[in-house]
Amino acid sequence: MPKVGMEPIRRAAVINATLMCISRHGIDGMTLDKVAEYADCSKGVVSYYFKNKDNLMIESFKAFFAYYGLKINAAIQPTMSAADMIEVTLAHLLPPLSDVTQGAINVSELEGTEKMFIPLEDQAKLFLHFFSRAALDRNLQEVVSASYSADMQGLMKIFDYGKATGQMKVEDSQSAAYGLLAMVVGLSFFRVANVQPLNSEDNRSICEDYVKKITEG
Template identity: 25%
Template sequence: MPKVGMEPIRRKQLIEATLVSIEELGLHDTTIIRIAQRAGVSAGIISHYFGGKDGLLEATMRHILSQLRAAVASRRALLDVEDVEGHLVAIIEGNFDRTQLSESVMKTWLAFWASSMHRPQLKRLQRVNDRRLYSNLCHQFNRELPLDQARDAARGLAAMIDGLWLRGALMPERFDVDAAVRIARRYAGDCLHRKP
């Protein structure tokens, strides 16, 4: 019988082991056995806590997504509620936060995106994340723009954030995070200040 209070510790160990394993081996070669060995636990613990590899990948992505939400929320908490452009910048900067830019996290994101096309559980999680980004951007733009323009601006900025992040993840040694943030900020500002 596991010790009381060990579950959160074990879950964290297994999520961290998953991140490192995906970074080093890729998702395909990241097996339950390898994750368990890296975490220093038995393979049965993964099935017990997560139901298997897919459940562990989903939990790992939920962990990464919670870090993303916290990165955005901490920036937005410092802003005046009326500062639309500031809130858009907070969303942009949160998506390029250091928690989203480690090599292990970037490789896990890439593996997640590829896997989400084939696994319903992961596809649902990706849709929730995508809708959250679009909804938050659309809400901010709509405070200054008519709804049809706000929707277009939100789609464009979401695609720009994802695209800039993806290009950086594919070439991490040449990823200029400041330039990516600057480009996305300029786009957001142009959308807000463009005359209808």
């Protein structure tokens, strides 16, 4: 049994190791033995906290999605304009292609939100692995649904704030949020598949143009 007080640290290490393992080997190639190796712990520790591979996969999927919401909420400030809030949101949901930095996967808040990090290459791989599995797994579909519902609510609040303060000309905040989120998800798949935009620019410019159209009238 792990030492008393080590549970949050051990759980975080195992989740980070699982995401790294899935990024390198895929979900089918992810095993408790490999995760233990990446986490520098015994297979018994992995099993103690997560029981089996399915539970570990689901909890890692939840952490992967929660990462984005936590980073966005930490970056948004009440004094920001609605447009700046949207820009911060897009910067995390669909980072600029030029924003390439290296580092180890960390989706834990134990060291502070600013320490949380997933390299862009790993984000793309995890996105592809999890979504391909979610197409056939009801449990993973529920994780996706809950996460995107929360994202929708967050975007709607920003659009409502922009409309209430006269900063944005949004007629229907729900439709605007739905459209923007759908565009982000679609462009994320395009990135994974290396589908280049027609203008040869970073495809997040498409999202920026969409926001301008729905907010400036």
